Amino acid sequence: MKKFNKTEQRWIKPLPERVINKIAAGEVIERPAAVVKELVENAIDAGSDMIEIEIEKSGAKLIKIVDNGCGIPEDQIEIAFSRHATSKIRNFDDLNALHSYGFRGEALPSVASISRLRMVSRAQNASTGIELIIEGGVLQSKQPIAAPFGTTIEVENLFYNTPARRKFLKAESTETRHISRNAMGMALSRHDIGFQFKSNGKLIFSTAKDLTLKER
Known part of the structure; x- marks a missing residue:
């Protein structure tokens, strides 16, 4: 580490947005299971009643989430990837009446900053996606x-x-287990939503909506 020289002038400058998002990603996204959690919670907040989760190589290669929620309008889809952009709150007082999982607007820009991401969305009133x-x-x-x-x-x-983050990932079986536990936990807690979870092309579990906890 370079020794600090007190006589050297250091200018304070704002960080570029991409750097901010990568730093934030380290706080929000610790492992693939965190990505699945954030994206599934977004799908739930979108009013979905069927959510499909698919991973390859414990999520390091691919994480795919498919929902049938409200979708994102064309004029808002880019804004969704701006940090602190959210549809959940409008002012500070809204924090006292939250009925959603996420509200900070950090998940999508954080995930997008540390991956290759593809989103396809069609709003309920749109003619195309x-x-x-x-x-x-x-x-x-x-x-x-x-x-x-x-x-x-x-x-x-x-x-x-x-690469430093990737180096600290656990064995594939361990990371897959974290994702599976999170997915199963969400499936058991939301009987009003159907869930399907696949890993490396293999169906791990599938639950229909409106089943009781015992039936699931």
Whole structure:
């Protein structure tokens, strides 16, 4: 580490947005299971009653979340990846009446900054969907695409640009177990939502909505 020279002038400058998002990602996203948790909670907040979770290589290679929620309108989809952009609150007093899982607006920009992310979303009143591709926090493309109502998010190569984070991931079986436990916990706590979880192409569990805890 370079020794600090008290006679050397150091200018205070604001960090670029991409750097801020990567730093924030270290706080929000510790492992693939955290990505699954954040994205599934977004799907629940979107009013979904069916959520599909698919992973490859314990989520390091692929995390895919498909929901049938309200979707994101075309004019808001890029804003969704801005830090602290949220549809959950409008002012400080709203914090006292939260009925959603997330509200900080940090999950999507954090995940997008440390992965190659593809989102396809179609709002309930839209005639077509919108596809967004973001790599390392940088928008690569945005275009209309045929899509069902709801949102699909594919997160590929998680931590590809933060190798130190990737190095500290546990064995594939351990990371998969963390994801499976989180997914099962959400499925058991939300009997009003159907869940499906696949790992490396294999169906791990599937639950229909409106089943009792015992039936699940």
